[in-house]
Amino acid sequence: MSQKVLDALQAKFPNAVERTASTHKDEVAWIKRDNLVEVAKWLRDDPAMAFDSPVFVTCIDWLDWNPVGVPPDARWDESKPRFTVAYQLRSLTHRHRIRLEINVPESDPRCPSLAELWAAFNWQERETFDMYGVRFDGHPDLRRIYLYEEFVGYPLRKDYPKEKRQPLVRRDDLPINPIKVEHKP
Amino acid sequence: MGVELTTTRLEDAAKWAKQSMLEKGSNWGRKFSLFTYPFVTACCGMEFMSVAGPKYDLARFGAEFPRFSPRQSDLLMVVGTVTEKQGPAVKRVFDQMAEPKWVMAFGVCASSGGFYQNYHTMPGVDQVIPVDVYIPGCPPRPEQVLDGIIMLMDRIQSGRGHSQLRLKREELIANAGSEE
Numbered sequence: 001m002s003q004k005v006l007d008a009l010q011a012k013f014p015n016a017v018e019r020t021a022s023t024h025k026d027e028v029a030w031i032k033r034d035n036l037v038e039v040a041k042w043l044r045d046d047p048a049m050a051f052d053s054p055v056f057v058t059c060i061d062w063l064d065w066n067p068v069g070v071p072p073d074a075r076w077d078e079s080k081p082r083f084t085v086a087y088q089l090r091s092l093t094h095r096h097r098i099r100l101e102i103n104v105p106e107s108d109p110r111c112p113s114l115a116e117l118w119a120a121f122n123w124q125e126r127e128t129f130d131m132y133g134v135r136f137d138g139h140p141d142l143r144r145i146y147l148y149e150e151f152v153g154y155p156l157r158k159d160y161p162k163e164k165r166q167p168l169v170r171r172d173d174l175p176i177n178p179i180k181v182e183h184k185p
Numbered sequence: 186m187g188v189e190l191t192t193t194r195l196e197d198a199a200k201w202a203k204q205s206m207l208e209k210g211s212n213w214g215r216k217f218s219l220f221t222y223p224f225v226t227a228c229c230g231m232e233f234m235s236v237a238g239p240k241y242d243l244a245r246f247g248a249e250f251p252r253f254s255p256r257q258s259d260l261l262m263v264v265g266t267v268t269e270k271q272g273p274a275v276k277r278v279f280d281q282m283a284e285p286k287w288v289m290a291f292g293v294c295a296s297s298g299g300f301y302q303n304y305h306t307m308p309g310v311d312q313v314i315p316v317d318v319y320i321p322g323c324p325p326r327p328e329q330v331l332d333g334i335i336m337l338m339d340r341i342q343s344g345r346g347h348s349q350l351r352l353k354r355e356e357l358i359a360n361a362g363s364e365e
Contacts, residue, residue, distance in 0.1 A: 146305075147270065147305070148269075148270050155303070155304035155305070160304065162302060162303055162304070163302065164304060165269065165304070165307075165308070166269065166304070167269050167272060167307070167312065168269060168270065168272045168273050169272045169273050169276050169313050170312060170313060
């Protein structure tokens, strides 16, 4: 659908684009982490691209991803980066869209922020940080957006136990204990 | 040792009977004038509107007047899912209500967390406040809510609500200390 965007992107940034794919009419470009901001800025400002509508940003946790039917070399193991940050962009002018994916290793979960380019990414990057713990460099106000400040950990990571609760208050004065009155002498 | 609930002296027995009659009378008044505080958080609120509306008409049981200040209400209806982040807010609302007060957990989410088993949902609002009546259902039928209201009225009449029992206990403890 918008294969020409991928071609133009690869012609413009041959070193920044790791690989591209086009599946189910959805164009994906894997971008190197250090080049993300300049690529995104070009995608926004170039009149032939004109990606003026930010759709979403989210993160994918690949931990132990080995579903049935996937060839062994495509499965996740320790040598591959654990997280993938995905930016979906759309152009209302030219009616094409593209998704930028950035591989982020677990040892250094950082990603450049695009909140300065598209203001709508501000809260979505905060949500991604809240749920996955990916730090967005250059974000103007990076703190938790849904969860409370006392929360420890990142709940949508695959290794967060689903039974784990982090309560803020618990009751302590229910009449469940039998009445015991100590008579003073 | 313990608190003597019965006595052999005639005047004490008369006093006890009189207090009991007074309590019965006040409980009779309380159960027909429940002022509800609807703490509506989720989709069970639709069923609450249905049961409070004219078709099922919660007003037939004297609970027709939702007050949107906890200080003017004595029945807290927790309607819907409560998250861990909301825990301090629920507890604060409950603490602001006037004594005696009752709590109704409306729907499975408020009762036990429902089908949520994750990091953010409180497994039942009874984790932070004492609950008198649990209404199951996702969401409950209006008939179930009316049944729960009738059960709560029975409970109020017999003085078995959590706050009623607590007030009684505190009174007994105070009296036991003073008699000694």
